[in-house]
Amino acid sequence: MLTVSGLTTEFRTRKGPVRAIDGIGFEVPTGVAVGVVGETGSGKSVTIRSVLGLLPGYGRVIGGRAEFEGHDLITASRKRLRHVRGNRIGFVAQNPFGALNPVLRIEKQFANVVRAHRRMGRAEVRDLALRRLESVQVPSPERVLRGYAHELSGGMAQRVVIALAMLHDPPLVIADEPTTALDVTVQRQILDLIAAQVAGGDRSLLLVTHDLGVVAQYCARVVVMRSGEVVEQGAVADVFTDPQHPYTRKLLAAVPPAPWSASARVEVTR
Template sequence: MTDILKVRGLRTHFVSRNAVNEIRTARALNGVDLTLPAGRILGVVGETGAGKSLTVQTILGTLKAPAERVAGEIELMGQRLDTMPEAELNRHRGATIGLVVQSPVTSLDPRVRVGDQLVRLQRAHRDITRADARARAIDMLKRVGVPSPQERMKAWPHELSGGMAQRVVIAMALINDPVLLIADEPTTGLDVTVQAQILDLIRDLIAGTDRGAIIVTHDLGVVAQYCEHVAVMYSGVVVEHGPVDEVFVAPRHPYTTALLAAADLAAAATGRRPLPPSTPPNLYDLPAGCLFAPRCPKVQAVCATEPPAKPSPSGQAETRCHFA
């Protein structure tokens, strides 16, 4: 099986100056490794600030100052994205790479009718007549479950419901046959029934094809039910990754265990606490050893001084912990 995307040792820092003009570095990504095989959906989970969305932005090369990628390799179908000139990278964005972000309202141009946006996007990336582009757009809207697609082509973005707008965004992401679909919180804020429809759609478009998708989410249910692989992020590193059936059933990293325990809300309501209520590490001053050590219930002396070995990026479940 070929790998669609390989990410190695991604490090992204925010460099700024404080009030007395000293340089401060927030180390937001601290060596992210990801592998996405063809025909699979990879779930990236973690809490706010774990670096999930930043990983996506770093892969797409859309970081804005003061964020900066300081190390790491990104390979899409054997092509290095990290060393690619901006103009060439731009030909991939919206074409070989499709992106779905959390808020459909902000990713559609409010001044342009739905149909025109779909036509423009095709004509920006390929040699296609307006009529053919229109026909493909209608076909794509039908595939993503938009009722009466011909009429919806004329709709303005503000006329669409949240679920319908997200379908249009997915149609935009897919219209140029991307090899890689990246969906950053694609269903957050949508109702559960709409969520199920959108996720079914993504699964149907990926399973058994030579495409792949990454779903970034904080919803463990989305990962458990729709992804084959999962990468659990904490403080800018992947602390555990592997097949969902293994990682979610028998987690090895103490953070994964705590995260899964937190999903058991019934236990929480009766007073069992999954995580010590402390804040995630200060990115300006990260611990020398394991980044999770200050919160870890199984912490030992070595954890404070030695960073645990990097998980080798094979398909097997791997974890970044001295004791897993």
Template sequence: MALLEVKNLEVKFGLRSGAVTALRDISFTVDRGQRLGIVGESGAGKSVAAFSILNLLSRPGYISSGEINFDGKNLLKMSPDQLRNVRGNRISMIFQDPMMTLNPVLTVGAQMVECLQAHTRVSKEEARKIALEKLKLVQIPSPEKRLDQYPHELSGGMKQRIIIAIALLLNPDIIIADEPTTALDVTIQAEIMDLLLELCKGQNLGLILITHDLGVVSQVTQQMIVMYAGKIIEQGPTKEIINDAQHPYTQGLINALPQQGVPGERLYQIPGAMPPLQRIPKGCAFHPRCAYAQERCEKEQPDFTISGGCRVACHMVEDMIKQANVPASEEK
């Protein structure tokens, strides 16, 4: 049994014009020590999926159906007190903007001690010792000094390391990292991702990494989910998807990477834009932007097809696999 199992999750947002579906039939698992990447353009539903796991959705968003099982228990059926024992204790979250996560009027030490005392029965002195250990674990220079500093006295990279240290305070089983390097420069991004990878391997932590950066996903994760318009369109081992993407959308994301371009020429970009939730087209949601779209794509929503070790929701892939499995005698 997987440590975390998200099963047929559906999330809606209630608007005056009627409810719109933000996530449709989302299913995936994360085992202890496994690293899963969720990628897609802005608006694909990556962060909504992450927030749903810990039921952090704000109104008008709500989970309309599905299950989220953690260690054999459905999180959606837990009381607020029961869920509070999971948040931070068993599943921690790293948000994308450290400036919004840290309280500007409290020192780093005060925030870490407060977090520990909210979940465990430890003295202030003991909590401070644990906080210091976690700062050392994330390789913060002069950790004793940082405990008594305010967030505005620290660089962006240091703030993000402190956020990771706070996520590790209660020794969780899984960390959800939502765009953890968005506000950082390239060199600091690499340091933070290396740190996360090292911590996950060293402490056997599960990781759900939400990002739009396929380069980061290819280096850090073992499994990968590609989302489009609130739905999973490709899912499987990261190396297999990166090396041989099946869905035209995933192929477009890979072709748009700078290293895929020719020096002196414009970078490739997928034509068009992600549709708004109120106007998701019928059939395959990607068909208005797809170079391989057929009439069937405009009318029928594709089911998942198994291709190698991956699940792909694409009529073209389904047809290609069927054609490949037809014996030569039948083709004639």
């Protein structure tokens, strides 16, 4: 599905270039949920934005590949990346209010995403948007479509973002710390919704988080990052019960005991 190899990204600073991620590699197999975990500053989000071509102007990928559906996303044209994002890869960002346009009605934002990839009439777009909002349990979806992002709660805004990400049934969903900006009471609901959207079939999930418990419950494989490098990766049950790297052991020692067995996880894989 997605194979990342030798990926290296640096940022320009006043003191010169700083390497944010250094030669990392991992794979997201078809139909599998993979968690990327690490402390703040470990390079998790930079990795995602490097793969999707969403780095800020002062960042650049200087090496490596990210192969998806026969194409290297690192060297792909802007046109190709626009086709992939939102069509073949659904992206759920950390901050839903940053992902939504504050001056456009929600219905218009759905229309923009749809028409960026296919031709559809207004009635068809509205019907598709309503179905997607209903699938993520948005109450009164007609009212939501008529409204603006600032009228939504954080949890409701993130549900809208998930619906937008799933609009074209992408085979891969990437969620970058999707509950960071949300109240604790709704974090579990959002994670359950994402898991439900990708459960079954051949759809894959790449979930970025700092929470090992989230990885244990929702993912089958884990990639552990530290200081821009991948220090350990493998099946969740193997890595969490028999960690090989001291940093992984340190992370696990900092959280309460939990059932890391596969039976305790939400099934997101075949």
